[in-house]
Amino acid sequence: MKIKDIFERKKFVFSFEIFPPKPTTPLDRIYSTLDDLKGPSPDFISVTYGAGGSTRDRSPQIAIDVKNVYDIESLAHLTCIGSTRDEVVGVVDLLLESGVHNILALRGDPPQEAVSPFVGGDFSHAIDLVKFLRERYGEKIAIGGAAYPEGHIECDDPIKDLHYLKQKVDAGVDFLVTQLFFDNELFYRFVERTSIAGIEVPISAGIMPVVNKNQIERIVTLCGASLPKKFVRILHRYADDPRSLEEAGIAYATDQIVDLIASGVRGIHLYTMNKAHVARKITSNIETLREGFVNDKNNEEALL
Template sequence: MILSKLFQNKKAVYSFEIFPPKPTAELSAVQNTIRELSALSPDYISVTCSAGGSNNAGTAGIAKLVKECGVEPLAHVTCLHSDKAAVEAALAELSRNGVQNILALRGDRIEGRPLSPDFRYASDLVSFIRAQGYAFDIAAACYPEGHPESENVREDIRNLKIKVDAGVSHLNTQLFFDNEDFFRFMELCGVAGIDVPVQAGVMPLVKKNHVDRIVALSGGKIPAKISRMISRFYDKPEALMEAGIAYATEQIIDLLTSGAAGVHLYVMNNTYVARKITENIGYILGELNQQ
């Protein structure tokens, strides 16, 4: 199923993001993760590129495993360090594996690797995919606090409009922790004429390394409420886990009751977190989607 149909049929789409295992890891670990996440009945599961965004290795295979578990996969495809031939090969493999949905991304800059001769922006990738004749549904990323390389949020919105007009069917946001940033972003999207569904990306802060690494990489703003939580439970892993789940649950409920088209949960392959949050919001999701 193409994901754009989900947004036509549901008021609140709910999904998870996972990442492929490292080359040295056992495939069985991610297979178990996929099975456990699939049992929670998400609308789809997105599959990132390999660690660091270096290439698309493993993405198509993991997406196929997701599909075999009865859940629609959304496969990430990046372009910043790829030429047209490499992207075409990735698209062909995804198509052979029965994948119908792609998240088109520029990707992270990798020190020492040459930039693409064919792609500068994600909008270039979207246009290229559309031109290949595949029947992919194409999603893209957006940034409620503004892309780190944009001068300001308004410039970022203008660039986002170009990307959407190239053929994007829905958007997933980068993680954020203050819902007011998302609401302001949605207002700006409306003014700019961006009318595709936007899923709010939520990442529960449940481990110290999330705070030390992922937040620093994403540039996400940390509200005072989270800062107090982190300070209080930084060296108490079980308490931080439960506090992070509670904060994410509260954030998601506010997003859903305020009319967000859905929530995309960055679970870092942690099925316990996914299960607890799904249990917390499952009834609300059910009520929204019955209306």
């Protein structure tokens, strides 16, 4: 099933993101994680590429196994920077032949050893990949795109950033998944702006439970996410108490999700960081709310 159809059939879509282990780490580790993530019954699981494509050889196979071994819809990340059209076709054809019909089209990061500005491959931006995929594969695939509630870290003009997003959607994106954020008000303002701009595809909110202090430095460096005062207080209070910080991080993410659901969010995409026990706790915390959406949908269908 294509993910755009899941959004059409369900009032609320709940999904996970995982990443492949490093090339030096046995693949068994990710399958152990998937064993634990199957229980919460996500609507789909996305599989990332590594930074600079460092794990891209493993990503398609894991995405295929999510679909065919675990019987969960799979969203395969596909970064295009430094790639040729033939390389992209090779990956997408393999996915389609294996029953995976969902692609998250991303620019990706240049290789770590690359000089700036990086030049290489047939694609410069995610929109180039979206256009190519839509032209070549039509409706055989569902295409997801990334969105940035606080704006892309490389674009200092929020209006221009929204303009680029609209162009990407118009080029063929079926749904959006946002970058992580810790302040829901930023997300609500972003959704309001997308509506004004005429962006009508479903938007899934990206939530990352922060369970150790090392994550924060990486997050701020990579995506520039702002940290609300409430969040900073939690970090200061539990910085030297890893167990308490994990519990506080789970609680904070749960509160975010409950508020988002109450406000009518179309989907939650949980960045699991391959920590299945964290994802399971959060899923358990919101289980009643998820069941409520299923019952609401069933009641609506009974009236038709």
